Amino acid sequence: MEATNPEGITYKSAGVDIDAGNETVSRIKSHVRSSFQPEVMADIGSFGSMLDLGMVLKGYRNPILIQSIDGVGTKVTIGCKLDRYFGLGVDIVSHACDDILVHGARPVSFLDYVASQKLRPEVVEEIVKGMVSACRECGMSLVGGETAEMPPTYRVGEIDIVGCITGVVEKDELITGAAIRHGDVAVGLASTGLHTNGYSLARKVLLEVAALPLDKPMGELGGLTLGDALLASHKNYYPAFAKTREEKIPLNGMAHITGGGFIDNIPRVLPEGCSVRIQLGSWPVLPVFELIARHGRIVRDELFRTLNMGIGMVWFVNPSHADALIRTVNATDGFHAYRIGEVVPGDRKVILAG
Known part of the structure; x- marks a missing residue:
């Protein structure tokens, strides 16, 4: 068939740059290989x-x-505004690790998907470098991925980052929450910040309503910029969990405090007849959460249903093992644990006390 356009239409002119895709693969190859087990x-x-x-x-x-x-x-929106991408790669791996960690799984392999309006090889390289760093921290291989350039789907400058993880656990060591009993201690592990949830609320309150700058140091944040506080990397709790395994401390259940906060995530692992009383004030709440609460005039229950409020995971343990668990976590470099509540009779609810 004879072309009617003398110059011809190319894939690149339609919005997809194959050369940029090939450059991306060339840039990330050595990084990805360094994660291979x-x-x-x-x-x-x-x-x-x-x-x-x-x-x-x-x-x-x-x-x-x-x-x-x-x-x-939507944490990626903050990263794009500040042209900081490495931490976003760390975020997706850490979030995925923590999701399977609640079942006691050892992470084995990871696949990623990075989509954008326009493919920028140097940006994808930074994201992948962050992924590789997080994979190597827990002995997991980044085994493959996909980059997609979709100008009709994403707005200029937008990026989407997705990851799929596979882990393994011995069947008789599987953790489901079924072993949780009345009187068990709820041990909270400190988060670094919002992790990867609640950013639509945070952006609305801090950037739109309060119109705070991302790049100015703030006394309310201990001298950090708002950008630093919002981009703090999602904590990967696998190293702390591995230490509890070495010390043979049995865990009855774990909850990853992600979207849905305390209110929606903790009940996911509670057996029938159990609720959890959380003692407010038993751990330090990071300043960024107080900033969001104040500028947004957000009520307590909404905060605890949207944000992690300074606790990234909640581990349930028999009272006889609680002190040993907290000591073990606190002895692991970069981790802090607090006794934040207990399991009580109830209908799989979270009770905020204090």
Whole structure:
């Protein structure tokens, strides 16, 4: 068929730059390979990732695979505004690790998806470098991914970051929350900030209503800029969990405090007949949460249903093991734990006391 346009229409003129895609792959190859564990069988660029399951599952008697998928969400908007992307890569890996950690899983492999209005290889490289850093911290392989350039779908400058994780746990070590009993202690592990949830609220309150700048140091934030506080990386709690395993401290249940905050996430792991009383004031609330609450005039229940309020995970443990658990977590570099409540009779609710 004869072309009617003398110059011809190309994929690039339609909005997709194949050369930029190839440059991206070239930039990230060495970073991705540095995360590979011995069980990885396929190099970057393969149509499918491959893992030697014999190596992955060596030593397991009855292994259970745990999988999860999630995204960074609108936190990327803050990163884009400040041209800071490394931490967003850390965020997606850490969030995914924590989601499967609640079941006691060891992270094994990770797949990513990065979409944008216009592909910028240097930006994707920074995101992937963050992912690789987080993967290496917990001994997990970044085995593949996808970049998508979709000008009709995303606005100029927009990025979407998604990740899929696979982990493994021994069946008789699987943690579901079924072992939680009345009287168990709720131990809260400190977060670094908002992690990857609540940013639509934070942006509305702090950037639109209060019109606060992202790049000016603030006394209310201990001298940090608002951008620093909002972009603090999601904490990966696997190193602290690994220490509890070494010390043979049994955990009865775990909740990852993500979207839905305390109110919606803790009940997900509670058995019938159990509620949790959370003692407010038993841990330090980070200044960024107080800033959001004050400028937005947000009521307490809304805060605890939207934000993590300084606690990224809640672990449930028999009272006889609570002190040992808190000591072990606090002895792990970069982690802090607090006794924040207890399990009480009830209908799978969270009771905020104090």
